[in-house]
Structure formats: structure tokens, C-alpha cells
Amino acid sequence: MTGAINYTSCVLLCVGLLVRLPGLVRHGGDPSVRAVNVVLAFASLCFLLGAPSSVRVINQVSGVPNLAAPLTYGSITAYSATLLILIACWRGGPAMRRTTRNWIYGYAAVLAGIAVLFTAGHAAEERPSDFDTYYATTPWIREMVVLYLVAHLTAVTVGTVWSLRWAFEPEVRERPWLRASLLTIGAGTVLSAGYSGSKLVAVVARWTGRDWSVLGTSVPPLCAGLGAVLTVVGVLLPLAGHHLSAWRDFVRLAPLDAVLDPVLTDRALRVERPRSPLLWGTWRWSTIHNGLLAIETLFDERLYDDTHDAELARTGDFRRAASAAWAATIAAAVQRGTRPHAPEPGSAPRLPAPRDAALLVLIADAVKRSGRDARTAEPSLARARSV
DSSP states (O other): OHHHHHHHHHHHHHHHHHHHHHHHHHSTTOHHHHHHHHHHHHHHHHHHHHSHHHHHHHHHHHOSTTTHHHHHHHHHHHHHHHHHHHHHHHHOSTTHHHHHHHHHHHHHHHHHHHHHHHHHSOOOSOOSSOHHHHTTTSTTHHHHHHHHHHHHHHHHHHHHHHHHHHHTSHHHHTOHHHHHHHHHHHHHHHHHHHHHHHHHHHHHHHHTTOOOHHHHHTHHHHHHHHHHHHHHHHHHHHHHHHHHHHHHHHHHTHHHHHHHHHHHHHTTOOOOOOSSGGGHHHHHHHHHHHHHHHTGGGOOHHHHHHHHHHHHHHHOOHHHHHHHHHHHHHHHHHHHHTSTTOOOOOSSOSSOOOOOHHHHHHHHHHHHHHHHHHHHHHHHHHHHHHO
């Protein structure tokens, strides 16, 4: 069962790593992008090395009994450090470099300590499943086990505090995907704490003459597996949220794109849609900006003011009034811009084109709403004419 949990967790983390690799290729200079990929790589390595079958293979191939133990502990320590570095990179701020540098130095010392203590100790009998508890009273090996468990527990505890505390800060409430990511990572690190916590309890029990090896072999894989699933979901949530938001905008901006289509076509401003659906949202944003800039000098300021005032008087909603006024102004400018003798663009538009992303989405909604109202009014107008 333990091996199945390890390999399943390893596969899930590798899938997450494959999803993130294109971002690493495009944005390799971004520290947070690198940290995400390193976290996923070390987490998958932890589960791969920690599976009992992998432990036996490593020990047999190397000829060193229990060599898999320090390798696994080293990967767990590296994962712990990179998780803290990832959260620090996401948080940013002037102290980010100093914080990440301190964690790197601290956990590099832990890695060196694991190597030195394993070399100094004597662990001749291979223990693929219960190494921690079996050698809990062996000099030097005992210290190595405690060192990596304390380092892991420290990392997941600090990671939990950082992520949950940051998730409830006011500025994060306006970024729902980041908040969901932090809460998910926080839950994952809480579960991961059960891995090192239960092993520490089992080790301390051996020191007092009790045999709680089951606690050190059955509970940790479950905690580590569930914690890894939640952690990888949390790490991938910002990326998923970015693409879902882009898709939502791609759909919601379609009415505004359709209004601008005559100008885009007439002036050959519409570029070919990219093959990757992941880029369609960005493509639509850039297309709309191109169209708005092309007709920016044709905006009728008086039409905008009249429509804004009428809609505001009718609804009392300033945002709805602004979006309705822009929808009418853009539609009129498109008509002027596609006439046979359209005026030449001027050098200084009196009414600059809207560039705010949220406003453009509202304008697209207003265009859709005006089209729906027009279609609703057509049957009534036809009946009135027949009478």
C-alpha cells in the first residue's frame, strides 16, 4: 500500500511539473516560476525515492546498505526549503532576497549534516520501511533522523503560517485565485506536518522503550500523499486561474470584438488567431485594443456625455452608465470609420480609448445587453407598425 501511495503521488506531481514546464521555458528568469518547478521536481523525487521498491533498488545498485535513506531525507529537506522559497517569492517585497538566501543557507547546512551523520553512523541492516524507528537509538543515525524530521516539520509549519496568514490579508481578498492557492497550500502543509510529526512521536517512543513503529510506517505515507496532492493543486491554482480567467474574458469580450470587426477587417488589423486555446484570451485583448486605437480620434464626446447622463438618470449606476456610454460611442465611431470617406485620424483624441480591463468587460456586457434589447424591441416595433 505504501508503494502505491508513493508512486501515485509521484505521478501526480510529475503531471503538475509537465503542466508548468512551458511557463519555465517562456519565463525562466522569474524566480517564482523557477521555484514552482523545483518544488514539484523535489516533491516527486521524495515519493519516488521513498517507495520501498525504490529503496531496495538503490541499495542493491549502490552496494551501500540503506543509502536510499539519506537520499530520500535529502530530497525531503530540499523540498522543504524550496516550498518556503516559493511562498517568499510569491509574497515579494524588499526582504525577499534576504529571506530566500537565509533558507537556502540553512537547509544547505541540514543537507550537509545528513551526509556527515550517515557517514559517521553504522546502519548495516537494510530497513526499507521502518528505517527511522529501527535506528532510532543508533548513534549518529539517530541524530540524522531527528535532523531531517525537525527540518521538515519546521518548513511545513512556517509554510502553513505564512500561507494562511497571507491568505487573510486585505490585498489578497481581491485576488481570489491567489487566495484559494494559499489556502490549499496551507491545508496541504498541515497534512504534511503529520508525516514528520508522527515519525518524531514514533522515534521518541523508541527512546522510552516503547515500540510504536506502526505509527512511523502507516500514518506518514497517508499524510505525505494527501499533503502532496493538496500542495500541487495549490501550486497550480494560479496558473489554472489565469487560463480560466483568460477564457472567461475571451467569451465575455466577444460582443465588443464583433462590434469592432468592420474596422479591424477594413484596416487589416485583425491578426490570425493563435492555434493554442491558452492564448486566445490574450489574442482577443490585443485585437480589441488595436480596434479601439484605430477609431480613437472618431469618438463623439457629446454622444458619450448624453448617453452617460441618460443611463445614469435611468439606473443610478455609474459603472453601468459609463459602460453603456462607451458601447454607444464605440458603435458610432465604427460606423464613421468604415464609411467610404471616413475622416483621417487626428493627432490628439479628445476622448481617449478605454484601456482598463474591467471596464472593457463591462462595455462588452453593455454591447451584448443593447443587442438583446434591440432584438426584443423588433417584434414590438413590427406590431406597432402593423396597427
